[in-house]
Amino acid sequence: MTDHPPYTPLPTPTQEDIDALASFIQARVKPLRDAARYDSEERKALQALLDITVSVAGSAGADLKRGDVPRMEYYYLTVAAREWGGHPDFQSAWDPYG
Numbered sequence: 001m002t003d004h005p006p007y008t009p010l011p012t013p014t015q016e017d018i019d020a021l022a023s024f025i026q027a028r029v030k031p032l033r034d035a036a037r038y039d040s041e042e043r044k045a046l047q048a049l050l051d052i053t054v055s056v057a058g059s060a061g062a063d064l065k066r067g068d069v070p071r072m073e074y075y076y077l078t079v080a081a082r083e084w085g086g087h088p089d090f091q092s093a094w095d096p097y098g
Contacts, residue, residue: 013074015064021077021094022057026050028084053080 029049036043056077060070078096085095 010071012069013060013071015061017093018057018060018064018070018074018077020091021074021081022053024084024089024091024094025053025077025080027089028087029053049080053077 029046033043033046033050036046056073060073060077063070063073075096078094081090081094082096084090
């Protein structure tokens with residue numbers, strides 16, 4: 001026997017959880033993208049982050065529809081969102097590291 005408590009898996013994210021997380025990221029990134037010069041590298045990078053957010057959220061939704069748990073997709077979104085961990089709309093459940 002060990003002194004470690006038993007592992008408790010995280011709750012399964014719902015479609016609402018995924019949508020809220022993706023919307024949070026998009027709300028932070030879209031104004032920055034829109035303010036960037038049209039042909040700049042900054043705008044391209046911000047657009048790529050928006051595109052990946054939509055793609056990962058869509059993949060997570062497809063997993064849920066198949067009955068699978070979208071753990072990795074949800075994790076990827078939380079890793080991006082943690083950059084705004086001090087934002088008042090950031091939810092503690094989005095912290096990928098606890």
